[in-house]
Amino acid sequence: MKHLADCFIPIYLVNVNEIKNDMEPINSELHKLVRSHFPSLNEPKLVEEISKAGQLMHAKAGTVMMDYGRYITMVPLVISGSIKVVREGNDGGHEIFLYFLKGGETCSMSFSCCMASKKSDIRTIAEDDVTFIGLPIKLVDEWMMKYKSWNRFVMSAYDNRMLDLVEVIDNIVFNNMEERLKNYLIARSEALNSKILLGTHQQIALDLNSSREGVSRILKKFEKSGAIILGRNRIELNT
DNA sequence: ACATTAAGTGATT
């Protein structure tokens, strides 16, 4: 198992220097990607602006894309792959899993951070190889007033995340590990678009701020009830 | 064959 530190690449720090203006040509590839993956952004001028100012970027699986305390310079529009968003517990040390970002989504945390030009409160890690469009935060702010569809897009991003977070809180408050683990498996399966999840019980326990034994026991229970099939480093979800 | 790492189990708090 690869350690995160080994593949740390501060991709948000790459290409920060050139925020070019209207002289920039329209990138037709970006134009196409926005239209196919973000149909709700339906104002032609907005799509045009995104294609001019955005940059197509990649992150390999395991890359820490954003970390606590770093300033956010770009807002990502996720094209493909998925990004795990986690938060460090108050007491330090432990991390808890919040949600996954998938294609067609964006990071709502980055909006709140960039508007107040604050440091990040969260850490994001590429769960698999990720492709996304990086948008300079300066424009993101401008567009809020200029484009209705952008405004709606940002708002609904907040809304969707809110629902995820409420679920997380619910499950923590009620100390319901079974629910939490179930949700986690489903979320991860959907994010990766695969019924087969690779990784150790220990990793899952870290994500959920639980213990390896606890996770193993619940997984075993799920297996007995026929919901999943277990293997070493492998969990297969049944439908 | 041996070492290492992942997973399972029972007892204790």
Next chain:
DNA sequence: AATCACTTAATGT
């Protein structure tokens, strides 16, 4: 439900 101590099973060298 977390932690400990220990066993069993799978994999890598």
